[in-house]
Amino acid sequence: MVRPIFCPNSPCEEARWLLARYACPEIPSRAEYELTELGRTLPTPLRTLGRWAQERIPEVLAARGTYDSLH
Structure with a gap:
C-alpha cells in the first residue's frame, strides 16, 4: 500500500501543505509526488x-x- 507522507524534510516547511510524497514499497526505493488539494x-x-x-x-x-x- 502506498501512503502519503507530507514532506517533513522539505527545505520549505510550507511546501508540505502543497505537495504530497508517496513512498512506494519497491527496491530500489522510490517516491511519487502530487499536489495536495491546496496545491491544486x-x-x-x-x-x-x-x-x-x-x-x-x-x-x-x-x-x-x-x-x-x-x-
Missing part, C-alpha cells in the same frame, strides 16, 4: 502573476536602463 489551487494565481510580470517588462527594462545610465 495554485495555477490560477500563478498565471495571474505571470501575466502581471509579462505586462511589466517594458517598465522593468526602462528602470534598468535608467539605473545603468546613472551608475
Whole structure:
C-alpha cells in the first residue's frame, strides 16, 4: 500500500501543505509526488502573476536602463 507522507524534510516547511510524497514499497526505493488539494489551487494565481510580470517588462527594462545610465 502506498501512503502519503507530507514532506517533513522539505527545505520549505510550507511546501508540505502543497505537495504530497508517496513512498512506494519497491527496491530500489522510490517516491511519487502530487499536489495536495491546496496545491491544486495554485495555477490560477500563478498565471495571474505571470501575466502581471509579462505586462511589466517594458517598465522593468526602462528602470534598468535608467539605473545603468546613472551608475
